[in-house]
Amino acid sequence: MIPFDYQRAAAPADAVAAVAGRPGAAFLGGGTNLVDHMKLGVAGPDLVVDVSELPLNHVLETDTGALRIGATVRNSDLAAHPLVRRRYPALCRALLSGASGQLRNAATTAGNLLQRTRCPYFQDTSTPCNKREPGTGCSAIGGHTREQAILGASAHCIAVHPSDMAVAMLALDASVGVLGPYGERTLPLDALHRLPGDAPEQDTVLRHGELITDVELPARRFAARSTYRKVRDRASYAFALVSVAAALDLDDGVVRDARVALGGVAHAPWRATRAEEVLRGAVASEGTFRQAADAELTAARPYGGNAYKVPMVRNTLVAVLRGLTAERPDRPYPGWHGPGLEEESG
Amino acid sequence: MNVRITLRVDGEERSTTVDSRTTLLDALREHLSVTSPKKGCDHGQCGACTVLIDGRRMLSCLKLLVGCDGSDVVTANGLGAASGKSEAVRDPAGELGGLHAVQRAFLDHDGFQCGYCTPGQICSAVGMFEEAAAGQPSHVTTDLADERIVLDDAELRERMSGNLCRCGAYVNILAALRAAQPRSPAGRAPSELPEDGA
Numbered sequence: 442m443i444p445f446d447y448q449r450a451a452a453p454a455d456a457v458a459a460v461a462g463r464p465g466a467a468f469l470g471g472g473t474n475l476v477d478h479m480k481l482g483v484a485g486p487d488l489v490v491d492v493s494e495l496p497l498n499h500v501l502e503t504d505t506g507a508l509r510i511g512a513t514v515r516n517s518d519l520a521a522h523p524l525v526r527r528r529y530p531a532l533c534r535a536l537l538s539g540a541s542g543q544l545r546n547a548a549t550t551a552g553n554l555l556q557r558t559r560c561p562y563f564q565d566t567s568t569p570c571n572k573r574e575p576g577t578g579c580s581a582i583g584g585h586t587r588e589q590a591i592l593g594a595s596a597h598c599i600a601v602h603p604s605d606m607a608v609a610m611l612a613l614d615a616s617v618g619v620l621g622p623y624g625e626r627t628l629p630l631d632a633l634h635r636l637p638g639d640a641p642e643q644d645t646v647l648r649h650g651e652l653i654t655d656v657e658l659p660a661r662r663f664a665a666r667s668t669y670r671k672v673r674d675r676a677s678y679a680f681a682l683v684s685v686a687a688a689l690d691l692d693d694g695v696v697r698d699a700r701v702a703l704g705g706v707a708h709a710p711w712r713a714t715r716a717e718e719v720l721r722g723a724v725a726s727e728g729t730f731r732q733a734a735d736a737e738l739t740a741a742r743p744y745g746g747n748a749y750k751v752p753m754v755r756n757t758l759v760a761v762l763r764g765l766t767a768e769r770p771d772r773p774y775p776g777w778h779g780p781g782l783e784e785e786s787g
Numbered sequence: 788m789n790v791r792i793t794l795r796v797d798g799e800e801r802s803t804t805v806d807s808r809t810t811l812l813d814a815l816r817e818h819l820s821v822t823s824p825k826k827g828c829d830h831g832q833c834g835a836c837t838v839l840i841d842g843r844r845m846l847s848c849l850k851l852l853v854g855c856d857g858s859d860v861v862t863a864n865g866l867g868a869a870s871g872k873s874e875a876v877r878d879p880a881g882e883l884g885g886l887h888a889v890q891r892a893f894l895d896h897d898g899f900q901c902g903y904c905t906p907g908q909i910c911s912a913v914g915m916f917e918e919a920a921a922g923q924p925s926h927v928t929t930d931l932a933d934e935r936i937v938l939d940d941a942e943l944r945e946r947m948s949g950n951l952c953r954c955g956a957y958v959n960i961l962a963a964l965r966a967a968q969p970r971s972p973a974g975r976a977p978s979e980l981p982e983d984g985a
């Protein structure tokens with residue numbers, strides 16, 4: 442690990458000033474991603490500004506009925522919050538499906554959004570990687586592709602974003618509050634993460650020194666009928682191969698509004714707008730759900746080892762949407778409690 | 788950068804001066820001679836380094852010591868009445884031969900083989916029982932809104948999935964966890980569960 446100075450910030454503006462003033466500085470949240478990367482040599486900040494104790498540890502209901510989630514709220518606390526459990530089941534399920542009890546106790550809202558890809562080449566400093574070292578090439582293309590992207594990738598990088606939480610937040614129309622050296626701004630979560638293009642070293646649109654201060658979930662009718670399903674190699678404590686967050690607003694069997702977001706498929710949490718278009722105004726039926734999945738997947742471009750993800754996304758999406766039309770939409774599949782796979786997930 | 792850090796470890800106030808790069812795990816083991824937390828992977832993947840920080844289970848290998856100034860850290864070593872130390876998690880009845888109830892259950896049910904993962908398993912279990920008692924849901928909780936958590940086998944397995952055991956002692960670890968779970972008077976006690984099998 443490269444030597445670094447350490448500072449604990451007392452106020453958001455102090456944290457921003459400290460990081461903005463030094464090109465090699467980095468914010469530290471729960472440290473579960475950054476400290477790992479510092480050990481691996483993937484990150485080497487010369488100043489670490491600890492923002493985990495900033496007074497941003499709140500989950501509040503706003504005047505408009507939105508939920509404002511502070512940047513330093515621990516993933517476990519957010520999942521256990523009564524309003525999240527009752528109003529945003531997709532977010533609750535997504536948080537609880539991520540990492541482990543110990544990690545969720547440390548991981549913060551902002552850190553989770555900004556965690557970096559688990560691409561094995563990115564984490565191994567002995568291999569070329571455009572994301573870690575721009576211009577060196579992408580070892581995954583032509584290499585091990587089983588976990589890589591099927592949507593929105595480029596010739597420079599085919600990595601996926603690993604967060605579960607972000608996928609659910611995307612399906613819940615989240616926006617992100619940012620404080621930078623030149624003031625505050627708010628951006629839709631949709632606009633935070635980038636596709637790789639020719640600059641895969643940039644995961645997000647954030648500029649150096651910009652601090653995430655909170656995430657806001659608006660009050661939406663579809664939020665209550667939402668869920669998150671993650672498909673992975675083990676029943677627990679594994680990253681998603683693919684995941685689906687979906688929310689439906691149903692009116693007498695017709696889809697009034699819908700949100701669908703996918704995880705494990707792209708460089709960013711993926712908003713499935715084509716699927717949503719098919720769903721909106723259609724009868725909530727198996728046929729509609731299949732059409733919606735197919736519409737989204739026409740753009741899919743697998744890279745050999747990850748071709749299984751295309752049918753896996755299709756089947757998972759259809760199963761999730763079917764589950765959401767059920768009487769108890771948050772219990773969407775047989776074998777829910779305990780191991781055992783449903784027919785579609787193979 | 789060198790920093791002087793003061794924290795409580797297993798009930799005792801300890802100070803040390805370390806390079807800012809030092810993790811809590813390395814500080815405990817190499818600087819403070821507290822060797823019950825183990826280094827398995829050093830990358831947050833195995834749970835062997837689990838300790839309780841201010842009462843919550845966390846991975847000490849991903850925690851920089853500089854961020855722990857003023858923290859209360861409890862390791863497997865500091866659990867139980869024998870240590871006479873940690874207020875937060877000691878066995879209040881003190882009837883367990885000086886061991887914490889979870890430690891006792893691991894012995895009674897042979898919840899280990901080589902024992903390397905065990906201190907982490909035990910700290911994790913202590914934290915996990917607190918989380919369940921506080922009503923926190925897990926990935927396998929059927930009704931998210933229900934704050935009365937019943938720790939059946941599926942719940943125990945899911946909640947402990949962050950602790951790997953290279954020896955595969957999971958069957959007996961699960962038996963120990965069943966036996967160790969606190970029986971709360973508020974009717975939250977889990978339904979009677981068989982003591983054997985997985």
Ligand SMILES: Cc1cc2nc3c(=O)[nH]c(=O)nc-3n(C[C@H](O)[C@H](O)[C@H](O)COP(=O)(O)OP(=O)(O)OC[C@H]3O[C@@H](n4cnc5c(N)ncnc54)[C@H](O)[C@@H]3O)c2cc1C
Pocket residue numbers: 467468469470471472473474475476477492512538539540541544547548549550551552553554555556603604605606651652653654678679680681830831832
């Ligand atoms: C073994 C293992 C398994 C895991 N499994 C999963 C999983 O299944 N699903 C999943 O989603 N995640 C998983 N994770 C990842 C985990 O969720 C992330 O490491 C965690 O959410 C990161 O949060 P943090 O607060 O610890 O971030 P940190 O490590 O502190 O920071 C991460 C990044 O965010 C930046 N940052 C932090 N706070 C701010 C802020 N306020 N403003 C701007 N920048 C900031 C940091 O500079 C850094 O670049 C796993 C991790 C491990 C180690």
Ligand code: SF4
Pocket residue numbers: 558560561562563569570571572573578579580581582597598599600641
């Ligand atoms: S996929 Fe992206 S992160 Fe992985 S090796 Fe290629 S450039 Fe690096």
Ligand code: FES
Pocket residue numbers: 825826827828829830831832833834835836837846847848849
């Ligand atoms: S040593 Fe910390 S999780 Fe493995």
Ligand code: FES
Pocket residue numbers: 898899900901902903904905951952953954955956
């Ligand atoms: S008992 Fe040997 S690793 Fe668990």
